[in-house]
Amino acid sequence: DGGITQSPKYLFRKEGQNVTLSCEQNLNHDAMYWYRQDPGQGLRLIYYSQIVNDFQKGDIAEGYSVSREKKESFPLTVTSAQKNPTAFYLCASMTWLADTGELFFGEGSRLTVL
Amino acid sequence: DAKTTQPTSMDCAEGRAANLPCNHSTISGNEYVYWYRQIHSQGPQYIIHGLKNNETNEMASLIITEDRKSSTLILPHATLRDTAVYYCIVPGSSASKIIFGSGTRLSIRP
Numbered sequence: 534d535g536g537i538t539q540s541p542k543y544l545f546r547k548e549g550q551n552v553t554l555s556c557e558q559n560l561n562h563d564a565m566y567w568y569r570q571d572p573g574q575g576l577r578l579i580y581y582s583q584i585v586n587d588f589q590k591g592d593i594a595e596g597y598s599v600s601r602e603k604k605e606s607f608p609l610t611v612t613s614a615q616k617n618p619t620a621f622y623l624c625a626s627m628t629w630l631a632d633t634g635e636l637f638f639g640e641g642s643r644l645t646v647l
Numbered sequence: 648d649a650k651t652t653q654p655t656s657m658d659c660a661e662g663r664a665a666n667l668p669c670n671h672s673t674i675s676g677n678e679y680v681y682w683y684r685q686i687h688s689q690g691p692q693y694i695i696h697g698l699k700n701n702e703t704n705e706m707a708s709l710i711i712t713e714d715r716k717s718s719t720l721i722l723p724h725a726t727l728r729d730t731a732v733y734y735c736i737v738p739g740s741s742a743s744k745i746i747f748g749s750g751t752r753l754s755i756r757p
Contacts, residue, residue, distance in 0.1 A: 578746060581743075595682035623691075627738075627745075636681075638692075640690055
């Protein structure tokens with residue numbers, strides 16, 4: 534079945550280590566997004582990509598990096614520069630056809646920095 | 648993308664209709680309104696979307712005002728399973744920056 538797969542679901546890391554979260558989609562969607570969610574808060578946009586080999590910063594890009602080498606994949610690296618990386622991370626994808634702009638979300642990755 | 652404003656929280660009695668408002672006063676003529684909901688610790692789930700006509704599906708109804716500056720999501724017979732955070736978003740006319748905001752936390756009381 535088509536969908537978005539995020540891995541790992543849970544991740545524990547020591548402070549100062551870089552961490553890469555995987556996001557893969559087989560929906561043939563052009564656009565992909567990364568959001569961060571803190572407890573009791575809404576979704577905040579980290580990075581987004583509308584096409585392969587291109588991406589733009591969202592509202593909270595500092596301390597994060599992404600790549601978009603393949604249409605299906607949009608990995609997010611949480612670098613040691615991110616001051617408070619413990620959070621729930623959500624990846625989404627979308628294609629824009631006619632009037633359809635529905636976002637499809639993965640199950641999320643919960644990162645805890647010890 | 649148009650900014651949306653929603654109440655922080657609402658509650659509704661089980662079995663009654665839950666009406667969730669959203670303001671999107673800066674919406675452009677060709678921009679759709681989308682509603683999603685997020686149950687605790689899961690990815691948001693699509694509910695419904697519309698342009699200017701009212702829409703209904705198996706999950707909910709969407710009422711959009713004539714001037715398109717606001718909309719209301721209606722869950723006709725709320726159940727405890729409808730307890731979630733509901734987000735109203737206006738993605739814009741292309742796959743650009745999509746901002747979610749804080750949403751409305753809906754509590755259903757038995």
